[in-house]
């Protein structure tokens with residue numbers, strides 16, 4: 001490998017606008033600057049209703065392996081690991097014969113949250129990321145399946161990110177997994193799945209554990225849209241998300257019995273982080289009992305939702321309490337520093353089997369396959385937000401009335417700025433340019 005290759009990989013990944021497709025959209029070229037020992041593909045996909053990665057892996061196994069090798073070259077990693085679940089048998093069969101000696105599969109247990117990258121690293125390598133630290137601190141860089149496929153496309157074909165694969169599941173006529181142009185409205189995506197099958201649907205952007213309530217379906221598909229989950233508005237997963245902050249705090253203040261189940265099941269606590277949600281709930285009740293260090297530990301909550309949806313027997317959401325604390329702490333520029341303690345010896349057994357989780361979430365009636373369908377979706381209009389990533393928003397480099405072609409860069413940043421460029425996802429004309437988004441109309 002010549003010294004120029006890692007730089008070329010990072011440049012092409014940057015120019016293609018690749019960002020972490022499984023999370024907050026961290027620019028991938030920045031991640032690939034780290035020099036580490038292990039590059040890990042997080043292929044757990046442990047949100048029960050999402051079926052994207054498990055279907056992309058067998059379809060594009062060779063590209064995935066090549067993407068791992070490019071990422072290993074860029075990061076200097078000597079080992080590549082694709083961490084997936086045994087039940088993704090088609091993926092295991094497709095990948096196994098293609099693996100070079102430096103890349104291996106790791107079979108994860110079918111538990112939630114095996115896909116929380118800190119937990120994935122622990123399960124796949126035994127390494128524990130300290131609280132508030134990044135995976136690179138233990139010599140690991142993690143990306144998910146779609147991100148690694150985008151790395152391969154960008155390196156080999158200089159192919160920008162203009163499409164997103166997502167699952168539409170729950171109360172829909174034809175549950176499916178589909179690839180669509182970025183910027184297409186979720187309303188049109190729902191139409192591909194035949195529409196909702198309940199009179200008063202509620203919508204979640206992503207999976208049932210970590211997805212956010214959608215106010216409407218006018219939102220566009222972005223580089224980080226994980227899925228569209230449709231449930232009756234009366235479903236507990238919708239109702240819980242509709243609770244306002246006052247109600248969440250009032251519940252925490254009045255009914256917490258300090259049973260500490262939320263802490264005993266908190267994945268971060270189990271692997272040795274200080275985070276103890278029962279103490280944070282107590283802190284909002286009796287502020288004088290909490291040390292500043294305890295309050296700061298809220299910053300290390302991954303918002304996995306186990307404490308709310310699985311643990312608490314009386315309907316409190318320690319996660320939402322943490323979210324409120326985090327917002328306040330961040331306003332003051334607070335940071336957490338704390339020790340990594342011994343992991344709980346029962347940690348592995350206290351993660352949540354997905355089958356049991358589905359029952360706990362009252363999803364049995366909605367849990368179903370969402371097979372991959374190929375549609376040549378041709379939206380008449382796409383809305384492309386200028387911030388689909390962590391960092392600065394991209395700056396438009398086109399004007400209203402200009403003609404653009406699919407793949408053309410329409411918003412960019414200075415070379416070294418944290419962020420990622422945005423590309424036209426259809427051939428068309430620029431209909432509007434605002435501080436938030438560029439709208440393109442077909443033709």
Ligand code: SF4
Pocket residue numbers: 262265266267268269275277300301302303304305306307308318319322
């Ligand atoms: S959401 Fe709850 S269970 Fe998950 S990390 Fe935060 S405190 Fe722990």
Ligand code: SF4
Pocket residue numbers: 255256257258259260261262263277278281311312313314315316318
């Ligand atoms: S599980 Fe619920 S009741 Fe028990 S300590 Fe945590 S917030 Fe309080």
